[in-house]
Amino acid sequence: MSYSFKEAMNKPERLTGGHRMCAGCGAPIAVRGVLRALKEEDEVVIANATGCLEVSTFMYPYTAWKDSFIHNAFENAGATLSGVEAAYNVLRKKGKVKENYKFIAFGGDGGTYDIGFQSLSGAMERGHDMVYVCYDNGAYMNTGIQRSSATPRYAETSTTPLGTASQGKQQFRKDLSQVMVAHDIPYVAQTTFLSNFKDLHEKSEKAIYTKGPAFLNVLAPCPRGWRYATEDLMEICKLAVETCYWPLFEVVHGEWKLTYKPKSKLPIEDFLRPQGRFKHLFAKGNEHLIAEIQADIDRKWVELLKRCDI
Amino acid sequence: MAIRERMSGNEAIATAMKQIHPDVFAAFPITPSTEIPQYFSSYVANGEVDSGLVLVESEHSAMSVCIGSQSAGARTMTATSSCGLALMWEMLYVAASNRLPITMALVNRALSGPININADHSDSMGARDSGWLQIYSENNQEAYDNFIQAVRIAEHPEVQLPAMVCQDGFITSHAIENIELIETEKVRAFVGDYEPAASLLNAAEPIAIGPYDTVNYYMEHKRQQAEAVKNATVVLLQVAVEFEKMTGRKYGLFESYQLEDAEAAIVIINSAAGTAKATIDAMRAAGKKVGLLKIRVFRPFPMNEIRQALENVGAIAVMDRSEGFSAAGGPVFAEVRSALYASEKRPHLINYIYGLGGRDVTTGHFEEIFETLLKIEEDKQSGEVYRYLGVRE
Numbered sequence: 153m154s155y156s157f158k159e160a161m162n163k164p165e166r167l168t169g170g171h172r173m174c175a176g177c178g179a180p181i182a183v184r185g186v187l188r189a190l191k192e193e194d195e196v197v198i199a200n201a202t203g204c205l206e207v208s209t210f211m212y213p214y215t216a217w218k219d220s221f222i223h224n225a226f227e228n229a230g231a232t233l234s235g236v237e238a239a240y241n242v243l244r245k246k247g248k249v250k251e252n253y254k255f256i257a258f259g260g261d262g263g264t265y266d267i268g269f270q271s272l273s274g275a276m277e278r279g280h281d282m283v284y285v286c287y288d289n290g291a292y293m294n295t296g297i298q299r300s301s302a303t304p305r306y307a308e309t310s311t312t313p314l315g316t317a318s319q320g321k322q323q324f325r326k327d328l329s330q331v332m333v334a335h336d337i338p339y340v341a342q343t344t345f346l347s348n349f350k351d352l353h354e355k356s357e358k359a360i361y362t363k364g365p366a367f368l369n370v371l372a373p374c375p376r377g378w379r380y381a382t383e384d385l386m387e388i389c390k391l392a393v394e395t396c397y398w399p400l401f402e403v404v405h406g407e408w409k410l411t412y413k414p415k416s417k418l419p420i421e422d423f424l425r426p427q428g429r430f431k432h433l434f435a436k437g438n439e440h441l442i443a444e445i446q447a448d449i450d451r452k453w454v455e456l457l458k459r460c461d462i
Numbered sequence: 463m464a465i466r467e468r469m470s471g472n473e474a475i476a477t478a479m480k481q482i483h484p485d486v487f488a489a490f491p492i493t494p495s496t497e498i499p500q501y502f503s504s505y506v507a508n509g510e511v512d513s514g515l516v517l518v519e520s521e522h523s524a525m526s527v528c529i530g531s532q533s534a535g536a537r538t539m540t541a542t543s544s545c546g547l548a549l550m551w552e553m554l555y556v557a558a559s560n561r562l563p564i565t566m567a568l569v570n571r572a573l574s575g576p577i578n579i580n581a582d583h584s585d586s587m588g589a590r591d592s593g594w595l596q597i598y599s600e601n602n603q604e605a606y607d608n609f610i611q612a613v614r615i616a617e618h619p620e621v622q623l624p625a626m627v628c629q630d631g632f633i634t635s636h637a638i639e640n641i642e643l644i645e646t647e648k649v650r651a652f653v654g655d656y657e658p659a660a661s662l663l664n665a666a667e668p669i670a671i672g673p674y675d676t677v678n679y680y681m682e683h684k685r686q687q688a689e690a691v692k693n694a695t696v697v698l699l700q701v702a703v704e705f706e707k708m709t710g711r712k713y714g715l716f717e718s719y720q721l722e723d724a725e726a727a728i729v730i731i732n733s734a735a736g737t738a739k740a741t742i743d744a745m746r747a748a749g750k751k752v753g754l755l756k757i758r759v760f761r762p763f764p765m766n767e768i769r770q771a772l773e774n775v776g777a778i779a780v781m782d783r784s785e786g787f788s789a790a791g792g793p794v795f796a797e798v799r800s801a802l803y804a805s806e807k808r809p810h811l812i813n814y815i816y817g818l819g820g821r822d823v824t825t826g827h828f829e830e831i832f833e834t835l836l837k838i839e840e841d842k843q844s845g846e847v848y849r850y851l852g853v854r855e
Binding site: 195197199206207210211212213215217218219220221222223224225227228230231232233234235236237238239240241242243245246248249250251253270271273274277278 | 485486488512513514516517518519520522523526527528529530531532533534535536538552553556662663664665668669670671672673674675676679
């Protein structure tokens with residue numbers, strides 16, 4: 153079925169308004185974008201790793217989630233949802249549950265790349281029929297912007313502060329999407345928010361309605377951590393894609409496919425400049441730091457094109 | 463008719479699980495409880511049960527799966543030991559606070575470090591404040607009987623708490639002894655169906671589990687949880703009465719053995735109680751008034767009942783198979799002594815740390831302890847309170 157922006161946006165929201173996420177935050181946009189891909193008649197159980205999303209959407213006695221929802225801990229959304237899915241399979245066979253259920257986990261990069269990685273890896277390997285969605289904002293934002301393995305090199309965070317001996321984070325980010333591809337699961341995709349949300353919608357739909365485990369990595373900027381004006385969210389995402397910082401691709405049963413190729417790849421400065429966390433890179437004498445980042449992006453882009461047979 | 467069999471404590475637990483037939487079983491292997499998931503996997507492989515089997519990559523995930531599964535309305539079980547329980551620690555508290563009646567077979571083993579695979583109680587004693595019910599077992603029969611009862615106790619509407627059934631690693635988990643099994647249909651009828659009040663998979667009434675709980679509510683939630691633990695005492699005894707009707711085997715919060723007129727007594731948990739009973743029989747034959755109190759239920763802690771049972775004894779040794787590192791004695795000692803504080807009579811009380819990391823404890827040791835206690839009773843002097851048994855100094 154072809155994507156209709158109007159139709160998708162007119163579906164009833166499964167994450168309601170009135171939650172406490174910041175203006176300009178990518179996480180609830182990622183959640184709504186994914187949940188819009190659910191058929192209205194399908195039930196879903198949502199698991200959520202501890203993080204901004206959890207504490208801001210489910211503060212006792214209020215919840216912003218219309219579907220069944222479970223938050224367990226920071227590092228175990230994958231295992232927790234495995235348990236729910238295992239229970240569903242048994243109870244459905246016994247006739248105790250009649251409805252058709254889908255299972256979707258949401259975790260930030262902290263709960264996914266780092267502390268929750270083992271739990272995620274185990275869940276994917278065991279083949280549970282679920283989608284794990286990482287909303288990647290590139291740091292531990294809930295605890296106050298500490299570095300994660302998803303934080304890009306030279307970003308300033310509260311644990312990679314600038315100083316006379318430091319220019320921010322020392323390491324490049326972990327390529328988790330590729331690690332998930334190595335799990336040989338039926339569907340892995342990398343996406344973010346672009347124009348009419350077609351890319352996010354279609355990938356979510358494939359992830360949800362492909363049998364077996366699926367992983368979606370959604371770049372979901374954080375205005376507090378990245379320090380951009382809240383209204384610039386969509387522009388930041390676009391620049392992430394156009395500079396090839398965050399390429400859009402999907403891997404279906406091991407087949408790599410680039411889902412968007414920028415007409416002319418923009419220099420990385422365009423992505424870095426609007427963000428306060430990279431401000432120091434534009435100081436005189438720091439040109440070589442940006443060159444390092446550019447070289448890393450160029451190398452990875454060439455590798456990706458090769459994988460996608462382009 | 464009851465079924466006479468011979469099996470290890472691990473097989474006894476696995477048999478109880480097979481008979482109960484849970485919806486989901488999730489586990490990660492660790493010595494000495496590994497055989498339990500092995501047995502259960504073979505039941506699944508042979509089609510004897512059609513439970514969902516989730517073989518995870520760690521104990522942390524095992525408990526996380528149990529929490530997800532039980533929240534989804536499935537009767538869920540697991541088994542572990544030692545460091546496995548330690549890795550579950552964080553999730554034990556979540557399971558209890560979410561009021562999920564998961565049942566766990568815990569095969570007691572020393573915690574690392576240094577690494578040691580043998581029996582002691584440092585694992586379950588460390589988890590004593592996690593909100594789980596704790597039921598201890600002297601032998602394979604008790605492990606089996608306790609596990610079947612634990613499902614009923616945990617799932618009771620006034621309780622709704624997870625329960626761990628403990629037995630000693632190797633000593634009972636691997637020793638093959640006679641056992642009387644209950645017919646499967648009777649076990650199934652005894653435990654009944656699991657009908658949770660709410661579940662993630664009830665489409666008519668979706669629920670959200672695991673909120674961020676603010677200052678305004680957290681304390682009330684903890685109070686409710688504490689009330690449920692208190693309720694468990696009554697439910698434990700009700701279930702024991704029904705169990706006795708079915709099997710003729712009687713269970714209480716603890717077992718008193720030759721305690722009625724005892725001048726000297728020990729308080730003990732799990733397998734070493736059997737060794738102590740042999741000593742008591744021999745000493746009683748020689749006219750010495752010695753006895754024993756074996757704690758079956760450590761959580762909830764039967765504070766008043768233990769006080770009543772012990773306050774007329776002259777001298778008591780509380781046996782701890784784990785070090786609490788309080789520099790003032792082990793955890794069982796601290797709680798038993800606290801129970802006796804409310805008594806006018808206040809018997810002489812000493813504490814022995816014994817059997818750590820599987821160190822043998824013999825009838826000779828118990829004889830030595832009882833003689834020491836009889837001397838304390840005679841002299842009215844406790845001497846050193848915090849003692850070690852069978853250690854090279």
